Amino acid sequence: MRDYGQFCPIARSSELLAERWTPIIVRNLLNGCRTFNEIRQGAPGISTALLTQRLDVLERHGVLRRTVKGRGVTYELTEMGQALRAVLDAMGQWGAHWLEIEPHHLDPAYVLWATMKLVDPDRIPAGTTVVRFELRDRPADNHWMLLQRPRSELCTRSSGYDEDLVCRTDSATLVDLHLKRLSYPAALRTGRVELLGPPALTRQFRSWFRTSPFADYVA
Known part of the structure; x- marks a missing residue:
């Protein structure tokens, strides 16, 4: 670690x-x-060894605590770690306002993970709704989003569930929707988003996702 x-x-x-x-x-x-x-x-791209090291450092400094239950390990932020929310919010607001999004920022795996984190659990249907995402910028890969309460899940392999919807789009479109630079009606009208499935679900789809908390800071 650097010492100034x-x-x-x-x-x-x-x-x-x-x-x-x-x-x-x-x-x-x-x-x-x-x-x-x-x-x-x-955090697509981080190695297992580096993530382990970073978690150990944060635990040692009191930012997070690790809990071991049988073979399972969970991590949660301490009061010290939770106090970093304001710091991260400030970084996000500054970056949204001043920094451009470039093509190398559009990692499809992260974009879909970020999409999942914007799911509003109060608005999704009861039970489990499975949406398969086909990304035009990564045609060889498929991703399945299992929308359920209280927490949704993103999978890169078929979950065994029947698919309720298929969403065809690309990473840049998902980012534009997150940041309110594009509306769902406009995305559907221009073909940047295609939804295949029962009409009742395709109509509801746009309401299941919140916009990014940094959308209002985009220049």
Whole structure:
């Protein structure tokens, strides 16, 4: 870890939080991730070894606590870690306003993970609704979203459930919808989103997802 040798609170905070992937891990924990795999799913590209190291450092500094139950391990932020929500919110607001989204930012695995995190559990149908996403920018891959209360799940393999809807779109369109740069009616009208399934579900689909909390800060 970097040591700036300065008593300044910004310098001391940076020694812990400005390490690669650390803010992403904290963001995922703030978004409800509790297991190692859930945290890693929201951080495509991080290695198992590096995620383990970062979690150990955060635990050692009191930012999170690890709980072992049998063979299962869960992670949750402490009061110290929860206090970072304001820090991450400020970073998100600043980035949404000042930084452009470039093509290399549109990792399909992350875009769909972020889409899942915007599911409004109060608006989805009771039981389990399975939506298969076909992304035009990653045609060889399929992703299934299992919409259910209290938490939805994203899978990269068939879950065994019958598919209720198929959504054909691309990563850039999903981002534009998240950030309110595009409306669902416009996306459907222009063919940027195609929904296949029962009319009742295709009509409801757009109401199941919230917009990004940073949408209002986009320049």
